[in-house]
């Protein structure tokens with residue numbers, strides 16, 4: 099896989115910035131800045147380096163700003179403690195945990211907090227169990243709603259695919275070969291709705307175009323002209 103990439107350097111805003119270049123059958127250039135500061139340009143097979151670097155320079159301010167944001171940004175610690183006050187992300191916003199004793203078990207959004215209530219002594223284990231179950235339910239409900247709504251923009255594929263929501267380690271989603279079954283990552287519920295919609299539309303495009311060839315990107319571009327901005331946002335937020 100490493101052979102797919104070539105290493106380059108470009109001057110942006112007076113700085114020499116390294117970037118990796120990958121060729122793909124897509125039709126447009128995409129530029130991604132990763133949280134560790136790496137920059138990846140994915141370019142159509144045919145475009146020459148000069149044209150690619152011209153595009154990179156045009157987006158130079160965005161590239162540098164995004165890099166700077168990452169340098170300042172300390173990602174939320176991945177090892178969760180499930181204690182009151184801890185921050186958890188839901189639909190692109192940060193919420194603090196409120197944990198209280200109550201007669202009945204309940205999880206609810208209250209302002210900028212996720213309130214978790216249950217009988218008995220407070221324990222991180224119990225909090226975690228209730229919160230995870232709540233996230234799973236919310237993910238299932240909201241992703242189903244978004245899929246039903248977005249499928250209307252795809253009358254050519256007939257009924258919406260069936261949906262399974264579960265934790266995936268390396269992908270946001272996938273579509274079965276026969277186009278009948280969509281798989282989405284539970285963690286998408288942490289992302290803003292416009293990023294969720296990007297993933298679902300991407301997968302719906304796979305019903306007609308199973309591979310990431312030029313006709314796939316043509317279809318995606320047609321269904322969601324600003325897909326790239328949403329994709330970049332998703333990659334930037336979800337470390």
Ligand SMILES: [Zn+2]
Nearest residue numbers: 300301304310
């Ligand atoms: Zn895909």
